[in-house]
Amino acid sequence: QKEVEQNSGPLSVPEGAIASLNCTYSDRVSQSFFWYRQYSGKSPELIMSIYSNGDKEDGRFTAQLNKASQYVSLLIRDSQPSDSATYLCAVHGSSNTGKLIFGQGTTLQVKP
Amino acid sequence: EPEVTQTPSHQVTQMGQEVILRCVPISNHLYFYWYRQILGQKVEFLVSFYNNEISEKSEIFDDQFSVERPDGSNFTLKIRSTKLEDSAMYFCASSEDAGRNNSPLHFGNGTRLTVT
Numbered sequence: 356q357k358e359v360e361q362n363s364g365p366l367s368v369p370e371g372a373i374a375s376l377n378c379t380y381s382d383r384v385s386q387s388f389f390w391y392r393q394y395s396g397k398s399p400e401l402i403m404s405i406y407s408n409g410d411k412e413d414g415r416f417t418a419q420l421n422k423a424s425q426y427v428s429l430l431i432r433d434s435q436p437s438d439s440a441t442y443l444c445a446v447h448g449s450s451n452t453g454k455l456i457f458g459q460g461t462t463l464q465v466k467p
Numbered sequence: 468e469p470e471v472t473q474t475p476s477h478q479v480t481q482m483g484q485e486v487i488l489r490c491v492p493i494s495n496h497l498y499f500y501w502y503r504q505i506l507g508q509k510v511e512f513l514v515s516f517y518n519n520e521i522s523e524k525s526e527i528f529d530d531q532f533s534v535e536r537p538d539g540s541n542f543t544l545k546i547r548s549t550k551l552e553d554s555a556m557y558f559c560a561s562s563e564d565a566g567r568n569n570s571p572l573h574f575g576n577g578t579r580l581t582v583t
Contacts, residue, residue, distance in 0.1 A: 387570070389571050389572075393510075397576070397577075398558055398574040398575060398576050398577050399510060399558070399574050400574070401571050401572075401573070404571055443509075443510065445572075448512075448523075450523055451565060452498075452515040452517070452522040452523040452565055453498045453500070453515060453517075453522075453562050453564070453565025453570060453572070454500065454512050454515050454523055455512070455571075455572050456512065457509050457510040457511075457512075458509065459508075459509045460509060460510075
């Protein structure tokens with residue numbers, strides 16, 4: 356069973372629409388969850404972190420966490436062409452070494 | 468804003484040669500990591516390092532790999548005898564803490580390693 360799963364996409368949305376990205380994880384003891392954005396050929400860049408059940412908003416981004424369902428999502432409102440990238444879901448491993456386990460990533464295409 | 472820096476940005480080497488990838492983590496961070504990403508694949512954990520020793524390593528991190536913090540600022544990844552399949556982007560990362568609190572990893576820009 357994969358530890359962190361994401362639909363690889365591509366997810367295509369028109370400019371101005373809401374993009375919804377989903378992630379499931381297998382380790383029930385995971386406590387910290389992160390969304391990174393990765394442009395082609397570049398390094399992962401932190402967008403959001405979430406630790407408690409519910410929603411967390413930061414500008415156009417909203418992260419949602421449901422620990423009972425082992426599910427994390429990222430909503431991007433008013434999507435822009437510059438949001439086109441691969442979005443990586445990452446979960447802290449249970450080993451307490453700080454290691455993050457990454458999903459495969461979902462490629463988002465925002466069309467003008 | 469402080470950042471993780473990696474050198475070189477691109478390294479080309481012949482199979483069987485040794486390479487050293489260098490990283491300068493963020494200065495007040497205590498936890499250091501190496502990840503790799505083969506083209507088109509996911510970001511894979513290699514090793515974590517704390518208090519001058521390896522705290523965790525993956526199955527990928529076999530005897531041909533080693534890490535070192537030779538001084539107070541640098542953190543290096545050495546691949547002793549490179550193979551074609553070692554061709555990948557290697558990312559260094561650091562974090563302030565390793566617990567369950569707010570301790571995201573901050574990544575460097577990566578070193579693209581090409582083994583010919």
